[in-house]
Amino acid sequence: MGGVRGRLAPYLMILPGGLWLAAFFLVPLVLMVSLSLQTGNLIDGFQQTLHWQNYTDGLSTYGDKFVRSLWYGLLATVACIALAYPAAYWIAFRGGRAKSTYLFLLLLPYFVSFILRTVSWKLVLTDNGPILGPLRDHGVLPEDFHVLDTGVAVVSGLAYNFLPFMVLPIYVALERIDPRVVEAAYDLYASRAQAFLRVILPLSLPGVFAGVIMTFVPVSSDYVNAEVLGGPQNTMIGNVIQTEYFNNSAYPTASALSFALMAILLVGIFAYARTLGTQDVLEAAGR
């Protein structure tokens, strides 16, 4: 390459994006950590204390919300795997010429705004809505049946909203499997179950892993589904952070909660990566 200019080229190319991410991603994160160690309020100003009090206070006050967020996140992620895997499997191995059509249909919800999707899902679950209303009027459902404002509604909304994020990586992993490897398993007298459990499933795990990263993090930090579908009894940690920022202007507490949320999720992901034996987290998710 052309001397100095050639050696400088990658730096010049990475510079604008790198600076943008540094200024609006890394610096804010550092500032948030700093803010989380301060005390004070909006009117009297904030003071740096370097004490962990905001963390201990926040976690002891909202510990149950944290637990609920992780629990809902886990349930929704497992639901996504269970729902997505069979469909991804069928499309990858039996989709034939219609493969891309099926994938397109699975992605159709993404042409509608996330909020609007959630509002429409609420309409599905509303007691007197177009789905449950007639079902109850005709006696299919008991009179006191309702889903809205329950944890079930929140988890179903989360699974609904993030399902395609699980389908796609699993599909990509399954699609990459060389059919000859599967045929080899049959040639070696593997039953269908054995071929699936010992060949296809292990080869598709990186896809499941990428899917888990792409769903678990957004799902357990989401607050829109809890707000729209769950009512006041089923709020998650995201709702708390939002309220602390916007209604209470308790910036230090909110910062501490946000950073704690990120830390918990990251520790979870890396622990998960280790137990699964996926060596390079970057590879699995950055794909």
Add this chain to the structure above:
Amino acid sequence: MTTHTKPPVTPAKTPPRRRAPRRRRISGLHLYTLVLIAWLLLPIAIMILFGFNDTRSKQNFEWQGFTLRWYAHLFDKSDLTAAVVNSLTIALLSTLITTVIGTFAGLALGRYRFRGKGSTNLVLFMAISCPEIVMGASLLSMFVTFNLPRGYLTILLAHVMFSIAFVAVTVRARVVGLDPAVEEAAQDLGAGPWTRFRLVTLPMIMPGVLAGALLAFVLSIDDFVITNFTSGATVTFPLWIYGSTRTGTPPQVNVMGTLIFAVGVLIAVVSARRSARARR
């Protein structure tokens, strides 16, 4: 493989008949896939349907008859129209900026070895996997610390920020798959760096760039969480809908959603058709 002499006609006909018993065995999973798709599309269908609902009250969840009124009065709510315009212009601007910046970042990461590449990759991974609420909250923390007024500009800054990583990763994937010999050949033929980029590299990575741009547009126009934290008094389409969930979402929202959906699907189908034809 077959002994037939007219391959375009016969293979299409014979295999299904021969494979018939096997097909029946897998139809369970096929049916399941169709049901899953129906489940995903059910709320969309309801959204479209309730854009035609002849509702009299503020609540729009009981079917009261068919009307085209909301299509005729689409722009009656001026603040909703303004929010949609905000969403569209922010998405276009942020797509433009992100695509340029992200493409160069993706090129650098895909083609060169350089000091700091590993940490750049790590930052990209963090930016992709960081919870949205943390990004929004930290940006809000920064704007509060520096006393920056939040509004249109801060939304734009934030949208470019969270899209860069996706564009860079998409372009990088395309660059990695390229044969470096083609560029070297261009260089041997006397092409300068700019000519080489414009006439050789860019056309080759174009599918990746376009995919990244599309992703950036979709991410921007759909974003709620980060926008909510960085918007101040400026309202975008998702923010407007969210605000309306407490008082009742008017049917105009369904109509807007339906129109955006239709346009999006149309663009996707047309571009898919085109790329399929180009491949042939």
